[in-house]
Amino acid sequence: MLNSSRPAIRVLHITxxxxxxxxxxxxxxxxxxxxxxxxxINELVVLSDTIHYDEIRSLGIKIHIIRRSRQWDxxxxxKLYGLARxxxxxxxxxxxxxxxxxxxxxxxxxxxxxxxxxxQNAPPHLNLKDYTYRRLRLTAPFSTVILANSLAGLxxxxxxxxxxxxxxxxxxxxxxxxLPDVNDVKxxxxxxxxxxxxxxxxxxxxxxxxTFFKAAKLVCSERKDITFVAVGEGPDLESxxxxxxRDGLSNVRILGVRKRVEExxxxxxxGVLVSTNGEGxxxxxxxxxxxxxxxxxxxxxxxxxxxxxxxxxxxxxxxxENALASRIREIVDCPGIGSAFGRAGRVLVEEKFGIxxxxxxxxxxxxxxxxxxxxxxxxV
Numbered sequence: 001m002l003n004s005s006r007p008a009i010r011v012l013h014i015t016x017x018x019x020x021x022x023x024x025x026x027x028x029x030x031x032x033x034x035x036x037x038x039x040x041i042n043e044l045v046v047l048s049d050t051i052h053y054d055e056i057r058s059l060g061i062k063i064h065i066i067r068r069s070r071q072w073d074x075x076x077x078x079k080l081y082g083l084a085r086x087x088x089x090x091x092x093x094x095x096x097x098x099x100x101x102x103x104x105x106x107x108x109x110x111x112x113x114x115x116x117x118x119x120q121n122a123p124p125h126l127n128l129k130d131y132t133y134r135r136l137r138l139t140a141p142f143s144t145v146i147l148a149n150s151l152a153g154l155x156x157x158x159x160x161x162x163x164x165x166x167x168x169x170x171x172x173x174x175x176x177x178x179l180p181d182v183n184d185v186k187x188x189x190x191x192x193x194x195x196x197x198x199x200x201x202x203x204x205x206x207x208x209x210x211t212f213f214k215a216a217k218l219v220c221s222e223r224k225d226i227t228f229v230a231v232g233e234g235p236d237l238e239s240x241x242x243x244x245x246r247d248g249l250s251n252v253r254i255l256g257v258r259k260r261v262e263e264x265x266x267x268x269x270x271g272v273l274v275s276t277n278g279e280g281x282x283x284x285x286x287x288x289x290x291x292x293x294x295x296x297x298x299x300x301x302x303x304x305x306x307x308x309x310x311x312x313x314x315x316x317x318x319x320x321e322n323a324l325a326s327r328i329r330e331i332v333d334c335p336g337i338g339s340a341f342g343r344a345g346r347v348l349v350e351e352k353f354g355i356x357x358x359x360x361x362x363x364x365x366x367x368x369x370x371x372x373x374x375x376x377x378x379x380v
Contacts (some may be wrong), residue, residue: 006039009370012089012112013044014080014099016068018051020233020257021202022169022283023120026149026358027095028053029172033359035059040366043087047076047099052259076102084110090370091115097135104142113369116140119148121206122156122278122301133157144374145365150280150302162375167365168305170358171286171349176262185263189253195226195269195332200261200284203234208274208298213244213252214321219328220251226332231264233257265291269338270331273297274316274324281306286353289345294338296327306353312344 013031018024027044032055034040042061047068056063066079084092084106092107094100097118107114116139118132126133136157140146146163148154154164186196197216201207209230216228228249230240233256244252258264265271271288273279278301285306288295295313297303309315314331316323331338361378368376 008039008041009091009366010087010089011040011042011091011093011366012084012087013042013093013095014103015044015046015095016099017048018046018053018056020052020259023095024053025283026169028056029170029355030359030362031056031059031061032172033355034362035061037359037363040363043089045080045083047102052257071098077105080106081109084112091366093117097132100139100143101135104139107144108142113144113374114142115145115147115365115369116143117147119146119153119157119159119280121280122150122152124156124278124300126156126158144369145376148280150305152278152301152305153280156278156301165365165376165378167358167361167378168353169281169283169286170355171283171290171353172355173290173350176266176291179263179266182267186267189229189255189264189267191227191229191253191267193225193227193251196229196267197226197270197272197328197332198229198231198265198268199272199274200231200265200287201273202232203230203236203240205236206275206277207232207234208276208319209236209240211274211319211321211324212272213240213247213249215324215328216249216252217247218321218325220249224251226251226269226328228252229264229268230254231256231258231261262287262291265293268293270328271295272324272328273303275300275303276318279303281353286349289342289349292339292342292346294331294341295345296324296331306348308344312341312348 034042045064047066049065089112091113092103093115094103095117100116100118128134145165146159147165149169151166199212241254265287271293273284275298280302295307297307298318299315307313314327364378365376
């Protein structure tokens with residue numbers, strides 16, 4: 001806790017949206033953690049009126065809605081500058097690539113430290129055709145810290161030196177207290193099978209739902225004791241719903257958005273996350289592990305920082321539905337494997353990925369930046 005004689009550290013967070021998503025969940029959890037601490041004042045700018053995390057309104061944090069009319073809305077610069085003049089932030093914390101573009105000149109003019117936290121994944125191949133990479137190159141000179149949630153992300157975006165920093169995501173175990181009965185949740189989803197294999201993630205090109213549903217088709221053609229569940233929204237949702245209907249997969253449920261996703265994950269026998277691109281530290285995998293679910297994930301980037309193959313889950317090759325189907329069968333047919341993986345995953349999250357660790361590392365970072373240290377260091 002800061003000395004009461006010192007002024008509070010003022011942080012202005014900027015995000016494009018608070019729609020359902022891992023990055024947005026981390027922002028909400030971080031602000032929740034800081035709402036319990038003295039010596040910090042956080043305010044939040046949202047560049048849209050999309051707020052799916054209603055609990056943000058109960059944290060006592062001032063929220064500024066500045067609607068962006070298009071991607072390059074130059075009026076945002078003027079509005080952010082006016083807000084920064086009134087609020088006088090010590091630190092501007094940008095959570096999105098476009099937000100970093102808007103925040104860079106504001107931080108320079110207001111002499112605020114800029115945390116550029118646009119790196120949330122770790123693509124295997126990057127070049128200037130990637131808009132996130134272009135924006136990182138543009139904003140890096142103005143950034144005090146370039147923050148990623150995985151070491152793989154820093155490597156993928158070629159961020160080295162004094163500005164590079166990694167703070168991994170954290171899970172709040174309070175989220176899984178007082179969950180409803182598993183059988184009640186299964187009945188609400190019209191699931192009568194013994195096992196549930198689920199995947200949580202946006203229906204977007206970065207999530208490999210094609211492989212997930214191909215594996216579901218393989219498994220369901222052989223046995224009737226497993227239901228496959230997909231949770232998420234996104235631009236590809238409708239096309240996959242049509243595909244599942246066309247293929248006649250009766251033991252597949254596409255649920256769309258669920259605000260209480262923990263209730264659904266608790267029904268899983270196996271938690272799956274297959275990707276077409278490199279992950280950072282996935283919130284979904286943390287959620288699976290916190291609920292003691294064995295994990296099957298694509299063998300890419302940040303997944304290797306949390307999933308230890310054969311210890312707390314399985315890593316499979318990209319786009320391999322046969323490998324996914326085989327590992328699913330192995331886990332459901334050998335309950336001891338799933339239980340051991342689940343316990344090991346829970347221990348890992350408790351020891352290294354708790355929300356307390358994430359908040360404390362941000363406390364250290366904010367204090368260093370506010371004291372004028374422009375080369376901060378935080379233990380990974």
